[in-house]
Amino acid sequence: MGSCVNRVFGTGYSRERTGVVQYGRMKIAIIGGGAAGLMALAAAREANPQAEIHLIERNEAVGRKILLTGGGRCNVTTGLTDVAEVLTRYPRGAGFLEDAMRAFPPTAVRAWFEAQGVPLKEEADRRIFPKSDDGRDVVAVFERLLREPKVIAHLKAVAEGIERSAGGMFQVKIRGLASPLQFDRVILTTGGRAYRETGSTGDGYAFAAKFGHVITPLAASLSALHVREKWAGELAGVSFARARMSVPRGGHEFTGPFVFTHRGLTGPAVFAVSSLIAHEPVSATEPLEMEIDFLPDETKAAATERLNRTCQQAPTRHFENVLTEFVPKALAAVVCRETKIPADRFAGKVSKKDMVATVAWLKGAPLRVIGRAAGEEFVTAGGVDLTEVNPATMESRLCPGLYFAGEILNIDAFTGGFNLQSAWATGRLAGDSAARIS
Numbered sequence: 001m002g003s004c005v006n007r008v009f010g011t012g013y014s015r016e017r018t019g020v021v022q023y024g025r026m027k028i029a030i031i032g033g034g035a036a037g038l039m040a041l042a043a044a045r046e047a048n049p050q051a052e053i054h055l056i057e058r059n060e061a062v063g064r065k066i067l068l069t070g071g072g073r074c075n076v077t078t079g080l081t082d083v084a085e086v087l088t089r090y091p092r093g094a095g096f097l098e099d100a101m102r103a104f105p106p107t108a109v110r111a112w113f114e115a116q117g118v119p120l121k122e123e124a125d126r127r128i129f130p131k132s133d134d135g136r137d138v139v140a141v142f143e144r145l146l147r148e149p150k151v152i153a154h155l156k157a158v159a160e161g162i163e164r165s166a167g168g169m170f171q172v173k174i175r176g177l178a179s180p181l182q183f184d185r186v187i188l189t190t191g192g193r194a195y196r197e198t199g200s201t202g203d204g205y206a207f208a209a210k211f212g213h214v215i216t217p218l219a220a221s222l223s224a225l226h227v228r229e230k231w232a233g234e235l236a237g238v239s240f241a242r243a244r245m246s247v248p249r250g251g252h253e254f255t256g257p258f259v260f261t262h263r264g265l266t267g268p269a270v271f272a273v274s275s276l277i278a279h280e281p282v283s284a285t286e287p288l289e290m291e292i293d294f295l296p297d298e299t300k301a302a303a304t305e306r307l308n309r310t311c312q313q314a315p316t317r318h319f320e321n322v323l324t325e326f327v328p329k330a331l332a333a334v335v336c337r338e339t340k341i342p343a344d345r346f347a348g349k350v351s352k353k354d355m356v357a358t359v360a361w362l363k364g365a366p367l368r369v370i371g372r373a374a375g376e377e378f379v380t381a382g383g384v385d386l387t388e389v390n391p392a393t394m395e396s397r398l399c400p401g402l403y404f405a406g407e408i409l410n411i412d413a414f415t416g417g418f419n420l421q422s423a424w425a426t427g428r429l430a431g432d433s434a435a436r437i438s
């Protein structure tokens with residue numbers, strides 16, 4: 001029984017346990033060697049070099065998911081510097097993150113990696129990458145740490161359970177080991193359950209639940225979306241640098257680039273929308289209505305006026321060709337079909353009413369979302385309930401000595417380096433707090 005609260009030891013137990021930990025003899029377990037766990041390791045080493053720190057990772061190498069980010073280049077963090085603005089990129093967890101983010105904001109993350117010998121660069125979309133464009137340089141920083149004295153790496157080691165003894169020590173059971181390992185403190189950084197083949201299978205949720213933690217509903221986030229409309233599939237491969245997507249249910253909207261796919265839509269704006277609707281039920285029987293504004297920087301009146309002018313200037317052009325002044329050719333054909341205005345009608349013969357209808361469609365093309373690209377989401381929305389974790393330390397409020405960081409928490413963000421940023425920030429705070437005697 002791993003329970004910490006009331007059922008076994010009672011809440012007063014923690015004070016007693018904290019008092020017996022000795023600085024130089026402290027043993028810390030970090031379960032999960034992803035971004036959060038690795039940064040927790042770095043911070044714990046810095047805060048208490050005498051502590052014995054065990055990193056337990058099921059893969060034979062650490063940082064597998066880090067290597068997937070940014071298409072293998074590792075999107076280390078964001079170039080945004082204003083923490084308040086950075087926090088607007090988190091649909092869940094922004095308030096909770098404030099302490100961790102102010103303690104280790106994107107600017108500090110950048111400085112930290114550069115100090116570790118990884119020069120970084122910022123791209124036009126504000127994402128930060130290693131100058132080498134090689135995510136392995138980021139992971140190598142931590143691999144070096146694993147060879148430091150008093151750091152013990154358990155690779156190809158699956159944590160199967162955590163118990164707490166009456167003496168106050170945590171006992172971590174590792175598959176294949178005859179007896180559990182004993183620790184004063186445990187940092188749970190097992191991630192979410194996205195891209196399970198990377199090792200993030202969601203094991204940590206069960207460990208946390210065993211200590212009384214509530215796991216909020218889990219959902220896929222940052223994924224492509226499938227839609228019912230056949231015309232979307234006809235446009236597969238057609239991309240837009242800027243369109244506004246809105247979902248009336250919940251009043252969500254996001255403006256950015258996207259591309260049509262055979263089954264729907266993908267790209268940064270779609271990922272953001274998928275994040276905003278992560279907890280909305282979506283299925284073929286319960287589709288979610290969505291609209292795309294292909295002319296997000298023009299009012300309806302201005303777009304209608306421009307269309308009218310373009311038609312007047314070339315009255316003998318086919319209407320479909322006139323529309324290519326507004327949208328890509330493939331979409332122009334779809335617009336004519338969906339609005340039932342003949343594509344070959346002379347521009348000079350198109351009525352004002354038809355122009356208004358065309359612009360209305362271009363500024364609110366209706367789509368019904370019927371699914372998400374299953375198994376391809378980048379992150380898991382939901383996780384350990386934030387009300388049960390101290391945001392100033394990342395320590396469990398239910399089980400002192402137990403810490404959380406990274407995607408296991410109910411925190412997730414849009415694309416752009418924000419998910420790694422929260423893993424670094426919470427990991428650092430958890431490692432630092434766990435290694436100190438308060």
Ligand SMILES: Cc1cc2nc3c(=O)[nH]c(=O)nc-3n(C[C@H](O)[C@H](O)[C@H](O)COP(=O)(O)OP(=O)(O)OC[C@H]3O[C@@H](n4cnc5c(N)ncnc54)[C@H](O)[C@@H]3O)c2cc1C
Binds near residue numbers: 065158420
């Ligand atoms: C394809 C893809 C692209 C992404 N791109 C970006 C991007 O460009 N920018 C960005 O900011 N974010 C991106 N993300 C999200 C980001 O990578 C994650 O949010 C972040 O890495 C989470 O870090 P974490 O340490 O919390 O968890 P993880 O990286 O998932 O690490 C958890 C670790 O725990 C280990 N583990 C789990 N259970 C056990 C167990 N029982 N015993 C031992 N070990 C265990 C796992 O093997 C894993 O190594 C992307 C994600 C994916 C999948």
